[in-house]
Amino acid sequence: QVQLVESGGGLVQPGGSLRLSCAASTTIFSILAMGWYRQAPGKQRELVAGITSGGSTNYADSVKGRFTISRDNAKNTVYLQMNSLKPEDTAVYYCNARWGLKASWGQGTQVTVSS
Numbered sequence: 001q002v003q004l005v006e007s008g009g010g011l012v013q014p015g016g017s018l019r020l021s022c023a024a025s026t027t028i029f030s031i032l033a034m035g036w037y038r039q040a041p042g043k044q045r046e047l048v049a050g051i052t053s054g055g056s057t058n059y060a061d062s063v064k065g066r067f068t069i070s071r072d073n074a075k076n077t078v079y080l081q082m083n084s085l086k087p088e089d090t091a092v093y094y095c096n097a098r099w100g101l102k103a104s105w106g107q108g109t110q111v112t113v114s115s
Contacts, residue, residue: 002026002067002083002104009109012085016113020080022040022095022106033098036080038091038111045094049080063089085113 003025009032022034035050049059049069057069068081078095090113095106 002028002032002097002099004097004104004106006095006106007091009093009111011112011114014085014087014113016085017081017083018085018091018111020082020095020109020111022075022078022080024078024097026076026097028099030073031099034069034071034078035096035098036078037078037094037096038089039094039108040088040091041068043091048093051078081101085111089113110112 004022006020008016008018008020021103031051031053036048037045038048039045047060048063049067051057051069051071059067066084071078090111092108092110094108097104
């Protein structure tokens with residue numbers, strides 16, 4: 001199994017930045033496809049950004065140019081750098097790992113963008 005622990009959430013003003021981290025407890029991190037999802041109150045969970053084991057990335061249109069996903073296989077960690085944050089980015093952010101037909105989720109970290 002893969003255990004995921006997110007960190008780095010918090011309260012930030014509009015226009016500010018945050019970096020989320022997701023640490024994975026596994027020996028197979030390098031082959032995992034990783035992703036960040038978010039869920040705002042009353043809304044469905046949505047994909048924010050993904051990164052394959054080979055390093056290819058994809059982003060939701062709403063965050064392109066503002067968010068960057070990256071991974072450090074030596075540290076078993078995936079990151080989400082979030083810049084130019086907007087109030088509509090407020091949500092619980094979840095880390096996701098996929099391998100074959102299996103998947104794991106972290107417990108989530110709250111990001112609140114407000115003045």
